[in-house]
Amino acid sequence: MRRLPILAVATAVSFVSACSGADKAPVADSVAAVPVAAPAVVAIGIASPAEGDSVMQPFTIRLEAMGVEVVPATGTAEPGKGHHHLIIDGDVPSDSLPLPAAPIVIHMGDASTERNIEGLKPGPHRIIAVFADGAHVPMASVKRDTLNITVIK
Numbered sequence: 829m830r831r832l833p834i835l836a837v838a839t840a841v842s843f844v845s846a847c848s849g850a851d852k853a854p855v856a857d858s859v860a861a862v863p864v865a866a867p868a869v870v871a872i873g874i875a876s877p878a879e880g881d882s883v884m885q886p887f888t889i890r891l892e893a894m895g896v897e898v899v900p901a902t903g904t905a906e907p908g909k910g911h912h913h914l915i916i917d918g919d920v921p922s923d924s925l926p927l928p929a930a931p932i933v934i935h936m937g938d939a940s941t942e943r944n945i946e947g948l949k950p951g952p953h954r955i956i957a958v959f960a961d962g963a964h965v966p967m968a969s970v971k972r973d974t975l976n977i978t979v980i981k
């Protein structure tokens with residue numbers, strides 16, 4: 829008869845510790861549910877027009893940047909900072925030299941993120957968006973974007 833209370837206490841203790849263990853489980857679950865930061869995306873993109881669109885001139889190219897800061901061109905390279913360039917109907921001249929001031933290269937050194945385009949001949953055109961540092965050298969770590977459109981008029 830004397831052992832019964834001891835057994836009851838032991839049972840109560842194990843119940844409490846089971847409960848406290850159960851209480852901790854949701855905490856562990858909520859910690860696990862905290863979103864883990866995805867790998868940083870470092871890229872620029874042409875938000876509009878959309879790939880394959882037909883456009884009438886003038887039209888506006890809108891750019892977006894992820895993982896880099898768009899700043900005015902200063903002539904000096906700074907990590908993680910740069911400005912947009914559009915290359916129209918041509919290839920990127922060099923991956924390691926400054927983008928030239930050429931008719932097919934539009935420098936957006938004022939840190940703008942959109943540009944009105946006109947003067948293209950009707951027909952298909954390819955536009956490459958390239959992000960370059962303050963010295964206009966393409967940043968290899970920033971993914972580029974290519975847009976193919978058809979100019980109607």
Ligand SMILES: [Cu+2]
Pocket residue numbers: 901911912913927935936937960963964
């Ligand atoms: Cu530039």
